[in-house]
Amino acid sequence: MALYGGAGWDKGHWTDNADATGVPVGSTFKPLDLAAALDHGAVLSPGQAPQPITPDSKFDGDDGITVKDQQGRQMPDPSDPSGLLHQRNDVPTKWGYITLRKAMEQSVNTPYVQLGEYVGYDNVEGEALKAGLLRKSLQYDTPGFYIGTSTPSAIRMADAYATFDDNGVQHEPYSVTKVIAGGQPLPGFDKPKGTTAMPASTAGTVTDVLQGVVKSGTGTNAQALNRPAAGKTGTTDDYKSAWFIGYTPQLVTSVAMFKEDPKNSGLQSMKGVGGFSKVFGADMPTEVWTAYMTAALQGQPVQQFPPAPPLGHGSNEPGAPQPTPPPPAAHPPPPEHTRQTQPLHRSLPPPQETVPRPEPDRHHRHHRRHDRRHDRRRTPRRHHRQRRHHHRHNRRRHQRRRHQRRRHHRGHLAHTHLRRPTPASVAGRRDAHGSPASLPACGGGLPARSTVTGGAPCASAAHDRRGRSRTASRPMRERRAVHHVIAVGRGVGQAGTAERRQHATRREGRRDVVVHHRQLRVSGQADALPPRPHEMTELPYGGPGRRDDAGTAVTANGT
Known part of the structure; x- marks a missing residue:
């Protein structure tokens, strides 16, 4: 809908930044890692088949962990004194093993670097290409590739997020709808047809996770839009670039901020820009996105995202604690012992409800004896056996005493x-x-x-x-x-x-x-x-x- 290339040549800006490349995208690349893991799984142990991954899979989120490849080898880093890569987060928070959903919301780097290594570079690269990114803008195979060292343009990143928004269907971005020459429209400017880049379930799951970023993660400033929204913030090393890419069911917008010096090539740190000591994607990029989306969607109906399909817990990284089984359901108390109402013999008629009779006086003891005999006929057989055993035991005891005497x-x-x-x-x-x-x-x-x-x-x-x-x-x-x-x-x-x-x-x-x-x-x-x-x-x-x-x-x- 709109492109911004800078202040203009007359203001000292001589580069058109509308389709510029060379600006790292940072953590906005993590949704592509998750999409590749959902489609291809992850090799969590050497020599094993890929295991299913879901947003609830747990990975180590601590700062400074070492990273392993699919063969179990630790990734090297010549600049580190130990010679091994120790991946860093933006803050030294001890997250422990957290879900991929939580890591996306809080923009934790270490789980997604390790996830990308387990999924494999080829699978993640292929997912990014199908989503709409260009191969020439993608970084080579390094651990930093999975957290945004690639440099696609803002419009290509918007196109990739539009694939999530359109249930996995990718459309080539375009800006010219028609060209008229001599009063006749020229051919070749038709609207591009969409192609399926990923399953709808994958796109819906990624959208569901990105909604959590806006609701309770680093993109909460986007709630000012007062519409259902999904998005992801991104910040690169030394704060040289900051991103926010978000969308509603109708529109996707990508905001990238960086700093240049006309006299010195290369990106400059944005520390102090706008009064911020450190510029994150959750700050000025999110505010710009909210202001633009509010104006662009004015008068448009509020729409909801479709619900995400249930996927379960998925597999965890080796070493993650196993979930504790739920406590067994409390068994209902056993029924209280009730008096049997079935007859002991088929020849006996079943008992019938009778009106209780008053207790006979001492002149009618035979009635009481008759009542006791009547009750014994309805006593369970087990009680009869116990009673016979009791009498037999007493008889034998008396016999033993008599013989002893x-x-x-x-x-x-x-x-x-x-x-x-x-x-x-x-x-x-x-x-x-x-x-x-x-x-x-x-x-x-x-x-x-x-x-x-x-x-x-x-x-x-x-x-x-x-x-x-x-x-x-x-x-x-x-x-x-x-x-x-x-x-x-x-x-x-x-x-x-x-x-x-x-x-x-x-x-x-x-x-x-x-x-x-x-x-x-x-x-x-x-x-x-x-x-x-x-x-x-x-x-x-x-x-x-x-x-x-x-x-x-x-x-x-x-x-």
Whole structure:
């Protein structure tokens, strides 16, 4: 729509700057880096296939980082003492790993230099040529190429941004619409036809990122236009040039500022121009752009950019922190245990809603029992199993206790040993006639360890383990008791074997019969204890002092 070539020859300006080249574009070249990465991907690791890149891909944004190529080699810089390139930002802010969107908004250099190396010079150059730039204006293969060391003209940069604005369709810029000669229009001045330079999704994504520059980045001064706008600022080394290229859905405008001296060729630093100590693209170029676009769009309707397609996160530079997975969704609480309403057996009818009945009084207990039985039929099977297990456990516990009591009682009686009484054990005792008791010899064929009734105790009186006298003259306490007494197992100084002696009682009529069964087998010499014959001794029921029908005392021999 308009071109400005300078103040004019008569004012001392002899160069037409409308289509001049030789002014570096600075960071306004970064959108072409992003477009090439979206179309071709980036080789993030040596020997691997290109990985997809999106505006949300993260790269290192710190100042002074080293840059690597696709083979993983660090880029050299002869002017650096280390011999390696340390890319610088305009400010030494520690950005860390930031997204390409954030780096575009804040015009951070290091992510886009490394991105360009991973994408490759040929891919970025091809993207710039398809967008409308001329090959002769592009810088050769250096890391600075990706942040704007090339010198296209302002009109060519406007044409490249117009490709983003027109959904990836590129149109050659033109300024002459027709030429009339002899009253007739000359041929060859038709409007150029558009060609597809990039997918519409790529152009829409770049436009979406550049809108963020105006909304919250370095181009916020362009908000004064009060229209949806997208654009990018650019500043070169030593502030020798400053750019702002922006567009709305209807119009694209490129503003480039630089300083020259007619007496000295080359660009001059713009420090101090316009009262600014440092001239950035966000300062005077953006103000000029806003003033021009306000006048050019006066009376035009406000239009919106189409929404950008969703692309996802994309791949990050090696070393970037991995995103933390979102916390797992909280599981809903388990449903509360409710009483089963399904019948336990198919033969039973399903439960029906009944009106609650009042609690019966104490005269109608059978109603309560019926209610309990009715409830048990509706108790889950698991509860029945638990209840049966509980009853079975209690029954077994009671059985164990009963057996323990029996074993304890039998063991108590089994611990009773028949010992020969000593003089101390019978001292002070008297017989039935009041005479002092002595240790008579057990004769008459009675065994030395038999049990007697009446009179003085025999030499085979019984004693328990505590030494207390337990003579057989005392009545038996337990008729069903079974005594297991171990007989002498060894002879005097000789080895031998002994069998078990059984001492039992049985009930015959009204009398208790005590049975002694003793059998001793001794092998060895004659000084061992001799074996005793089997013997049965009957005790009348009632214990000592019992007499027969004639009044005679009954002894162990039955006399």
